[in-house]
Amino acid sequence: MAQIKEQRILDYVLQNAIKGNPQNIVDAIDKYCSEMEWAMNVGNEKGLILDKIVSETNPATVLELGTYCGYSGVRIAQLLKPGACFLTIEKNPVHAAIAKQMFEFAGVKEKIQILEGSSEEIIPKLKSKYKVNTFDFIFIDHWSDRYVPDTKLLEECGLLKKGSVLLADNVVYPGAPDFLQYVRNCVRYECTNYPSHLEYSDKEDALEKAVFKG
Ligand SMILES: Cc1ncccc1-c1cc(O)c2nc[nH]c(=O)c2c1
Numbered sequence: 001m002a003q004i005k006e007q008r009i010l011d012y013v014l015q016n017a018i019k020g021n022p023q024n025i026v027d028a029i030d031k032y033c034s035e036m037e038w039a040m041n042v043g044n045e046k047g048l049i050l051d052k053i054v055s056e057t058n059p060a061t062v063l064e065l066g067t068y069c070g071y072s073g074v075r076i077a078q079l080l081k082p083g084a085c086f087l088t089i090e091k092n093p094v095h096a097a098i099a100k101q102m103f104e105f106a107g108v109k110e111k112i113q114i115l116e117g118s119s120e121e122i123i124p125k126l127k128s129k130y131k132v133n134t135f136d137f138i139f140i141d142h143w144s145d146r147y148v149p150d151t152k153l154l155e156e157c158g159l160l161k162k163g164s165v166l167l168a169d170n171v172v173y174p175g176a177p178d179f180l181q182y183v184r185n186c187v188r189y190e191c192t193n194y195p196s197h198l199e200y201s202d203k204e205d206a207l208e209k210a211v212f213k214g
């Protein structure tokens with residue numbers, strides 16, 4: 001038995017999914033986490049909403065806060081047009097190492113760059129160190145206490161442009177009430193709520209989309 005759950009999820013994928021087939025890898029993670037061990041991947045129900053919003057946005061530049069095992073990274077990467085730039089920030093080095101292997105196995109490692117460290121450290125360096133101008137799409141799925149400070153940091157660092165789409169996971173469970181309050185009361189965002197359920201569970205959850213108006 002591999003020593004941590006995230007390693008067991010990766011091992012299951014490596015042994016049971018089709019290499020280079022992103023959707024099959026996503027399905028394998030969902031199968032393992034619904035049948036064997038719950039894990040905090042965005043999951044298929046919220047994942048289908050994520051897919052739809054990514055496809056509608058058709059982003060050239062993507063930022064993800066919270067890589068975890070790479071589940072949403074694989075989901076998003078398979079929808080991106082050639083040449084798109086996808087950066088994902090992960091604070092936990094063990095999870096980052098798992099996600100790196102997940103992206104390699106899925107055949108998306110050329111599309112995604114994993115940045116190891118905290119969002120508050122990395123976001124201010126994105127323009128200088130990673131040659132980013134602005135992001136078309138941002139998936140916020142790291143830690144609810146950081147949703148508001150990191151959104152403000154993205155604004156202050158000039159990383160948002162008119163039309164940038166922010167999509168936040170878990171706004172109901174575990175919940176991000178201060179984020180909902182902030183974006184829904186700020187004239188610079190146009191918000192839409194997407195009710196759903198917590199991954200691999202019947203608990204209510206939701207995604208919140210906040211479009212930056214510049
Ligand atoms: C871990 C957990 N336990 C019970 C209920 C929900 C969660 C949970 C679910 C998620 O989708 C998460 N996404 C990003 N970051 C999180 O911390 C997180 C936590």
Ligand SMILES: [Mg+2]
Nearest residue numbers: 042141169170
């Ligand atoms: Mg989540």
